[in-house]
Amino acid sequence: MLNIENLNFGYKKNESTLKNINLNVDSGFTLLVGENGSGKSTLINCITGQLSGSGSIKINEIPCGSEDYAKLISYLPQVFDVYPMLKVREILEFVAGLKGVPKEEVKNEVALAAQRTNTDAFLENKFKKCSEGMKRRVGIAAALMGKSEVIILDEPTAGVDPGERRQFYRTIKECFEGKTVIISTHILDDIESLADSIIMLSRGRVTCHLPYGEFLSSLGREATLEELWMHYREAEDVTVE
Amino acid sequence: MNKLLFKLNSKLIFRSFIFYLFIFLIFGGYAFFSFQLLSDSYYSNYVVFFDTLTFMDAVMYVLLFSVAVFFSQQKNTLENICFVPRSKSVGVKFLSVIVCSSTICVIPFAFMLISGIVEKVGALFVFISVVYGVLRWLVIILIAQTFGFLIGYITNSVYSYLFAIPFTILNTFLNEYLFNWLFSGDSNRMYSFSHYFSSQQKFAVGMPVEYRGPVVDTEFFVKFLISVFLCLTIFFIIIQIAKKKFTFKAMSGAVVSAVFLCIFSAFYFQLHPVRYSNEEKLYISGYKTQPYKITSYSGNISLKEWAEYDIAVGVKGTGDAESVTLRIDESLDIKSLEIGGRTADFERSGDLLTVHSPDDEFTLELRCRGRISYVSNANSMNIYTSAVSCALPPDFAFLPKIDGDKSQKQYDLKIKSGNTLISNLDMEEQGDIYIISDSASTACFFSGFLTQTEKDGITFYYASCDKLTDHDEIYRIFREDSNLYFDHEKNEIVEGKWEEKPKVFIIYYMYGTNAFAVPYDDFVMLHFGFTTQIRGPIC
């Protein structure tokens, strides 16, 4: 479980990009939604430890910033532009090594991850030769390395065609079953296909954190995702489960 | 983690186009210019040829600087998604760039090794030349890439490549223009600062002492250590910048490295050769003549970089005097000076040593130690002592002398030398000890890669590593064709033929003689020619 308590962060001194964030995220697919500039990327960067704000972030009581914490979390950024001259296999082996996978198990782990993400045919290809969809699958394979409990995917389906997107949903559902997956997205299709719960951010605050079913009926009537989006974008109060 | 990061960075570096471009330009440049130079000129040995390519050091500097800038500005996406701390990914990248670039040291290594075997110069010469070539290039690599990475990382802009030019000017022989302007008139300071900042060998265009071989001495190693500590200092500074907040470890690493850098820098300036004038060190005509003469020298000398002298000097009075002034080079520190077992009453000023209230005849028991390192006005480091070579010419006060004393002296010395030793005095060689028991009016010692031949009762001494010079022809020209020679007592060129001597030293160029022969009582010094000659009739 991912715990965030009283997280505040500002890029400048008298500015708060994130205000008093309190979240407990269980296993399952949690979609992090919000308009541009709401603080999604900042929140993700705080969770991954690239930014440090006040408050605490823990995974299974292990605080953010420690080496053990880094091994429990996997991150796939929006732009996965890793070194183009490396082969896919080399990228996955590198990630496996840093995730603490024992040397003798690296090869097997890479092969397994490649199989699960349908990238085994491309292991010897240079990364720059891979298509965009293939690159994302390599990113997912990298996220499978080690014993990560929390998987963060930042806008993973941006720029992906509908067919590839469907394939992508299948893949991540199979690969990350039982793990805590947080997906940041603008795409409503992602919410419909993947969400077990929703976190909505607006102007640096959490305005909604509900299981998907409750989110859909939270307005007391049938509402479209666009209407729900607009409602929680303007909300001041936090609606949590 | 560090091992994995290093492996990753090595793969990235060795597969990058800029590294290919760098390797291609270095290999291509050296191959092209080697071919050009070899088709134009002969070289006395392969180290001289290697030094002729010193201009390529500046090109290498620009390329190394640019490679470092390139990698300093690479994004670390893969490391970031694995949550590698930024300071670690930057630090390992910095070290990886240097290590991977250092693989080009295989060029000087292979060149020196193969050439040494082909030219049959002997194991010691080959070993020294390999160390010389590899460490020289490592110094360039360390300095160029340290600055390149720092500039590239801090500015994070394409404009940082343009800094390659000013840094190349500062860190190569091109800085002489700058320091000439800064220290106009003071050539000692000019050259010491120029060589300190330069990543190249000192006095690259000076006349080399050929039998010395590559100049690998304490100063050379100190230069290498300076580049290492500069690299470490900047490494810790980069780590500190990457961490974005003050960390004691990084700052203390930077401070400690900087302290060592300062210490070795100060040491370097101390070791830099001092410029000498012939009138002060070699051709002193009757300065401060004394009513004393030296009758004998006996004792032990250990010839190494900080040479040690434990000698007894017999002095005999020829008139009345309350004191006697001897000349002994100021770079030798006197540990003890005794007469008859008691400390002598003396004072020292520069090269002059004045002993008060001496008897008519007495023996000075002198123990001294020092590093002799002088460079002539022609930028030739031709008075020095080192572990494998020395040049202690006649008239130079490495043993106490009395100005104007031309009497015969008895030399009974044991000299320990790390390489072949030659002298105008007769010697018996026992391993690395040379036993001298001979008399002469002056003495000289030269050690290094030397050899000798005998012809018509004359012993010729010359550099064993010199494949170019026709020594017979040199002797013939000086003996038969020339009608002038240099009189070392009068410090002037004199018309006439000099008498044949039993020993001929065709070893190095004594500046101030205009390359004329310098005859002494029982030997003559001749200029050996040049280390390179344009293709044509060899002389």
Added chain:
Amino acid sequence: MSRWSKKTDFLAVRLPLLLLVLYLIFMQLFKKPFYLSCGWTDAQTPYADGDIYIWLQFVVFIFVCTVVSFYFEETFRLPSAHYIGAFGLGTFKTVFMRYVRILIALEAVYLPFVVLSVFRMNANIEANIRNFGIEYALLDTAAILTQCSVAMLFYVTITLFLMAVFRSRVYTMVFLMAYGVLEVTMMPELLGEYALFYGAFRSLPELYSYFPANTVLMLVLTAIMLPASLILHKVRRA
């Protein structure tokens, strides 16, 4: 009909161009670049020796390479080249016309300073005449203008050519800087009067000649490299 924005072009290179202008002004603050030692050869032709070509050619070369490589950066980069092609802009408009434009702009900035430099050098020669009482020959402004304008033409062309080859301003600048350092060191001995900066380093500048050997060589190489650059751009974009 698609047009290329001249304003955007110059905004892209405003900083290196400004640095070039500042350098040319800065150079005029010193006297040293304009000192000449004059004389007559055995064949009674005039000569003048000085450092002027270090300041007026070598250093300018570095700035010009930077300006031109920045100017053509996006033109040759593959994704940008395809994108630009989608606007119906061919090689002639994308490369040649812009080449002419940047060349004219650089010459317009550079040549007035060349004229000013000749004026100052002639003032130095006149001072030498007064001091030594020897009738030295004054420099012909047109001759030096010709040499410098051809040099500028060559610098722009070689940078364009290398951009077409490497498709990257970084590799272009690195290559040219490395060559520049060679010119400071070995090239004058190797190439003699055909060295790119003949007259700047350890050689006598040909200040009285319209077309010394290196200028002729630059013209010939320009005639080869310019069409080669255009062909490379056309072929690689296809």
